[in-house]
Amino acid sequence: MSHNDTTFKYSGTVGMQHEEPLLFEHAHEAPESISLPGVDGVISAELSAFSRKQAANIPGLSEPETVRHFVRMSQWNHGIETGFYPLGSCTMKYNPRVNEQVVRLPGLAHIHPDQPEETAQGVLELMYELQGWLGDISGLPHVTLQPAAGAHGELVGLMMIRAALDARGQQHRRKVLVPDSAHGTNPASAALCGMHTVELKSGADGRIDLDELKAHLDDDTAALMMTNPNTAGAFESDIKEICQLVHDAGGLVYGDGANLNALVGIARPGDMGIDCLHINVHKTFSTPHGGGGPGGGPVVVNDLLAPYLPVPRIEKHGDRFTLAYNCDTSVGPVLGTPGQIGVYVRANAYISAFGRQHLHKIAEDAVLNANYILHRLKDRYHVPFEGLCKHECLLTDEIQNKHGVKTLDIAKRLIDLGFHPMTVYFPLIVHGAMLIEPTETESRETLDAFCDAMLEIADACEAGDTEALHEAPLKPFRRRLDETQAARKPVLVWPE
């Protein structure tokens, strides 16, 4: 291998990678690997009408071929354990191995959601303890662990807000204010909760504009949904005044906790005036969650909303833990089981590894790492909002646009250079956005390698050497995918 090979320079992704067809495209005629016991006589005359008319079309692969198929597919994947994964607003932090040791303890790994609570005291204690941690970290002492992920937490939080307003006889308050920088789940959750949303235009600095907020607050306002730090990576420095304005108008403040990583151990949403917050425990407190799961979206609330928490609630009576279902004011159960135990175990392990004295290092190192990247790239990539960032930094493709290169080209080229792309084209308020979140778990060497790759891309643009950028990615088995065609004319069954 040439030492000039750009791939080798940063992360080294050349090697024995295997092209792999779909299972059905393997060229076997008969399902030779499948040897089912004889079924003659097993199917009764009554059922024979339901037997298959056509062959089941099971691919005829041997066991090693089948295993290799899935292992090779997994090798095409990229995860935080393969390399750097700076996906903004997603907190793709490393999941320490000790978490996996703990979560595989038989008493935790083999627990069943329906087993009697007297046989699940250990898990209930762990959940109770995690509730305590989350209450302390957020400054919102009442906790439900149940929601299965962040967006589910948003819905549950809004259900509680709605219940509290209804209890005040304010059934007309159904308007939810959402900044235009918000995560798309925010307005979706409000709509699912039977509310309607009004978009707040961000100020010139990417933060909530107080005059814009005041103009939209009225007697119909149920809540403001906000993320702090916001999706531009900036701290909402007017947060106390924002909460006061909403409260004075009779509304409540919902906090989207997706960006809690910037605050852990340093500042508490409850102290800022936020009434209700979901915490993405799978992000902030580690759990491998690429590909859509598993997640956990516990919701923490203040005294005002506590009566409306879902059931069952974990209660401690002496040394015993119980699941309490009896509460008239509750919004009811929101999940078929008490929750995602594996996520809670990992979150508890991650928090306990730092301990109360050192939790602040999570936020400090996450913010330091993001600012390090910002500092190294700010002269070569356009920075839409001046100043220090929090746990993620925001750049745009404005400078590269002059050379005909767009954010998508930069993102795809990063794949060739061995890095998972950052979040692109979000937040929507910034044209050509690139949102980079390194998290606290990366070393300076990793950050430098990523920055070097980004600078190489900037160099190529300025030198007019843009062909590879438009063609990228050049190295993977699948080149630039036709996302437009995939969205317009998706092929969802095989064979067509």
Added chain:
Amino acid sequence: MTIPANLKYTKDHEWVRIEGDIATFGISDHAQEALGDIVFVELPEIGREVNAGEAYAVVESVKAVSDVYAPLAGEVIEVNEELEGEPEKVNTDAYGTGWIAKIKITSDASVELMSDDEYTTFLEE
């Protein structure tokens, strides 16, 4: 980028063509270019009353999902059903076959409308 002279424009990058008491709505060339390839358009129901500034349709591109706001108030009388099968018309012909809806104007209510020159200046700012 084209900005036809016979249309009015909004700050949210919609265009409107007013012919008598009928108005045709769409999104501007700038809007379709900023959104990227459009993959889906959610059309309003015929007969729906829309207020000026109210979201009446949704366009989804590979980058983002965006509300489309009504420049004027009125009753939806026709929608461009061809967009259901060929949303790309919004990209290729934003002011023509990429129109989204027609309304019967029912009041004087309107968001701030700009001429082609004013919109050109607005885009440059």
